[in-house]
């Protein structure tokens with residue numbers, strides 16, 4: 001190609017490099033196909049701390065200027081070139097030869113094949129066909145592109161969870177970058193799918209912090225994020241009881257954190273001043289072990305009924321505590337009990353208005369049920385937290 005063509009390519013290409021830097025978290029790679037007759041010579045550009053050019057079996061570390069110097073020399077040697085810039089959710093293609101230099105945008109998200117309309121009959125919010133690379137990496141999809149049988153329920157739960165996040169996002173309002181904290185993240189299925197939803201479907205900038213005290217699941221989550229090139233996700237091996245993030249989360253999410261781990265997740269949301277907390281609790285043992293209520297003795301003598309009542313009491317007590325801490329709470333059955341009996345979702349959005357009524361209700365519940373709820377216990381013992389009325393926290397909402 002001649003110098004005039006190459007200077008046109010340079011104009012487009014420097015725009016791409018600017019975008020690569022700006023969208024560091026989203027950027028995947030730039031590939032170049034140098035063409036001479038019918039032969040194609042590929043090159044690949046990736047970015048970590050420096051820019052790496054992988055060309056003719058040699059990997060070279062360079063910067064933007066150095067990269068262009070090498071490429072400009074190469075363009076001179078070939079008749080045509082195709083440059084493909086890929087970031088999550090977007091693809092830009094430049095076709096260049098001495099007759100024309102064209103740039104066009106393509107949607108990097110493939111069209112969903114018909115087969116992706118779901119095993120449950122419900123249309124997924126994060127359609128597995130669109131998120132194929134992600135769902136294969138995290139072990140939800142089998143090689144044939146179908147959801148693995150033993151993962152269908154899990155995926156359904158996650159997808160419903162993700163769907164309901166739409167309302168929460170609206171309530172907390174537009175943010176430059178959403179910081180989402182997944183408390184008791186396990187293998188972080190929820191975070192990975194939510195990240196895809198925010199970045200690739202809603203096109204929002206976001207950052208994820210997954211916390212779990214199990215090294216195995218944290219190592220697995222880190223590995224999957226690395227394989228997927230998700231630089232905006234970090235995973236931390238810590239105990240929720242004591243760990244405090246160094247950033248104010250926009251949303252603390254928690255899916256099936258066992259027993260009091262849910263209380264710790266809610267507590268973490270409160271003490272880190274999260275703008276919203278969305279939690280689907282798991283088993284409820286703490287209140288079950290403690291509570292008694294004489295008028296209900298004829299019911300509670302049946303163990304199963306005492307346990308079911310304890311589930312409801314536990315979440316009701318959690319809600320009163322959250323309200324007393326300035327959160328507006330809603331409680332929904334977020335998925336059919338056929339998918340999971342652990343199907344109550346607690347959604348709490350920070351309003352800054354601490355409710356005196358909720359504090360009174362909460363204290364009354366404690367008294368009549370003879371309980372010391374875990375949520376308050378942990379906050380008091382580990383973090384010196386008290387419910388104080390009339391004193392507003394400056395949460396900068």
Ligand SMILES: C[S@@+](CC[C@H](N)C(=O)[O-])C[C@H]1O[C@@H](n2cnc3c(N)ncnc32)[C@H](O)[C@@H]1O
Nearest residue numbers: 184185186212213214239240255256257258261
């Ligand atoms: C049932 S798993 C759920 C994992 C994940 N949220 C999901 O839905 O797949 C519960 C997770 O809570 C974690 N966990 C329990 N107590 C914890 C604590 N105090 N601190 C951090 N992680 C905890 C466990 O290690 C486990 O990974």
